[in-house]
Amino acid sequence: MTKYSKEEKVAALKAVEAGESIAEIARQSQINDSVLEWIVRNYREHGEKGFHTHAYNWTAERKYEVLKYKQENQLSFRETGIEFGTSDSTIYQWEQRYLKNGMEGLEDKKKGRKPRTPKPKPPKTREEELLDRIQDLEIENEYLKKLNALVAEREKRERGNK
The missing domain is CATH 1.10.10 (Arc Repressor Mutant, subunit A)
Structure with a gap:
């Protein structure tokens, strides 16, 4: 529900008490008619306390x-x-x-943002550490092979230009 100021609510209530129709007041004050009905009922039931928002x-x-x-x-x-x-x-x-x-x-x-600190990861087992090491070495090996191929290709081109 859109929030309306106390002044807007009081003005609408005075108009209702003066005998104007809720539909007409709602249209003039740009308040949804069902919301205005709720405001009127809430005021009649609770008086001025009905204006206060409850947290x-x-x-x-x-x-x-x-x-x-x-x-x-x-x-x-x-x-x-x-x-x-x-x-x-x-x-x-x-x-x-x-x-x-x-x-x-x-x-x-629970409301609000989750904490920024990530949960600590459990320590890796010896086997996981070794598998990671193998993967790193394989990547390094592939890189060196490609680098070797590029160096060999460049040397071949330089020999051909002489």
Whole structure:
């Protein structure tokens, strides 16, 4: 959902309270009408607290309680979101993850970049070291053969020019 400033939300709410239609206000303020409906419902349910964004750290157990509450009270995602102060899409994602992976799906995923330090490679065995050495020597041998061939070709050309 696109973020709207508190001022934009208050202006839209005042217009709704004045009796204008949500569709008209949504068009004028360039806010999606379903988002505006959510803002109005959230404001009516929670008052000014509904304007604040929530950066809750929801535990898996708390997410499960929210889903259980939704199921027991036969609420929609939107109604449940208003009740708990979060978006309907968040609750939908929780439900999908729960249905797919159970309680494990509700656990927080690790976020952020992976550390830059690569994991240390296990030390090579003696056999692997010897195989690498053989490969290096074979490459060196091929290089020297080609170099020898080029030197011989150049010497042959120089003898022919004299």
